[in-house]
Amino acid sequence: MANLGERLHNAVQERGISYRQLAADLTDAGGLDVTSQYLTMLKRDPTANPTLKVLRALADYLGKSVGWLIGEDPGPLSEIAVAAAGLSEESQAVVMRVIELARRADALGTFISEPDSPAWVRQAALLGLERQAEVVSMYGGHVLPAPLQTDDYARAIAERMLRPSQAPLTPDEVVGVTAMRREGVLGSGRQLWVLVDESVLRRMVGGPRVHLAQLDRLIEQAKDPAGVTVQILPLAEPAAVVDVTAFSILRFTEPHRSDVLVTDGDTVVTDLPTVEGWRQMFAMLSHAAMQPDSSIELLNRVRHEYATHLD
Incomplete structure (x- = not known):
């Protein structure tokens, strides 16, 4: 199964843009402080784990879903979605914040x-x-x-x-x-x-x-x-x-x-x-x-x- 770096590389090639252009567009349009060096690191490092905010910005810009971008098996994600079904908006927000903080703890660089x-x-x-x-x-x-x-x-x-x-x-x-x-x-x-x-x-x-x-x-x-x-x-x-x-x-x-x-x-x-x-x-x-x-x-x-x- 393709990892984040491979999916990112394929999507960037599909759009026909450079990582420098991608970083500039994300900074201007998405309000993110990212560099081409950081995006290249995401492509090359299989352990890279960016924040959910970065993933959403990349997915939106490249016309992909976050799930597709990270290349994860939808099974565990589906289980989380089913478990969260029926929760109040406040409880769902808590779940999302816990997931985000867990990703940030792993990613660290953008915590x-x-x-x-x-x-x-x-x-x-x-x-x-x-x-x-x-x-x-x-x-x-x-x-x-x-x-x-x-x-x-x-x-x-x-x-x-x-x-x-x-x-x-x-x-x-x-x-x-x-x-x-x-x-x-x-x-x-x-x-x-x-x-x-x-x-x-x-x-x-x-x-x-x-x-x-x-x-x-x-x-x-x-x-x-x-x-x-x-x-x-x-x-x-x-x-x-x-x-x-x-x-x-x-x-x-x-x-x-x-x-x-x-x-x-x-x-x-x-x-x-x-x-x-x-x-x-x-x-x-x-x-x-x-x-x-x-x-x-x-x-x-x-x-x-x-x-x-x-x-």
């Missing part, structure tokens, strides 16, 4: 954040992105990044979360998502590099015993050669002020996939200049932070302080 999406949809998309990343760089300025949190630490945060959300997750759901993110990022061969403000280590979350167990877990992770690179930004010598509580940068092995920025927990940004600016900020913070060995020493000191309070 567009949708802050108004339900919280579980945003978290599901983020899970997919983190599992595909080769290098995950995270900054935690208020609490520890989710993949490093114990279940009790995550639950304590969820139970005290003050930020409103369109569809907030329950504490049990937060613990479940945190566990999946932890499983997806740790011990999977990918590199995890974490910068943590010292205030995070000293901020009591969930009571002394929960916090002490979290410090023990973080020390264990930091000492593991195949685990996490942890650097602490010390309070004694503040070198920078970051106006967000957390952000992460995800890097991928595929050459056609751009790095992405994640802010505010689950808001994904792919604008290249923006991502590059935040990458430079992470590099500056890393330069100002304590080296990994010194960071572990500080972790042990803070852990001793809390252990003393429990005795």
Whole structure:
């Protein structure tokens, strides 16, 4: 069965146009920001997975259906259509948004954040992105990044979360998502590099015993050669002020996939200049932070302080 690249090539030849012309027409008429290089990549890369918006624009311009363009067996698609039959317009819209977000999580290069999406949809998309990343760089300025949190630490945060959300997750759901993110990022061969403000280590979350167990877990992770690179930004010598509580940068092995920025927990940004600016900020913070060995020493000191309070 023909794949997307073959179908696209055949349709472009049928129209007798160049990929440069196709990109220009889609940009002018369809409002898409695509290049001839991107379209050529779709033709050559069998794993390419553009967004539904791009597929619809290509299909409309080339006089084809989306189903024909992607060359998929109509069987599974028909099953989805049958399953969605009879749903209200609102429910059908939810189904379409889930499908679109799933395609974007696979395509990645053109992922567009949708802050108004339900919280579980945003978290599901983020899970997919983190599992595909080769290098995950995270900054935690208020609490520890989710993949490093114990279940009790995550639950304590969820139970005290003050930020409103369109569809907030329950504490049990937060613990479940945190566990999946932890499983997806740790011990999977990918590199995890974490910068943590010292205030995070000293901020009591969930009571002394929960916090002490979290410090023990973080020390264990930091000492593991195949685990996490942890650097602490010390309070004694503040070198920078970051106006967000957390952000992460995800890097991928595929050459056609751009790095992405994640802010505010689950808001994904792919604008290249923006991502590059935040990458430079992470590099500056890393330069100002304590080296990994010194960071572990500080972790042990803070852990001793809390252990003393429990005795």
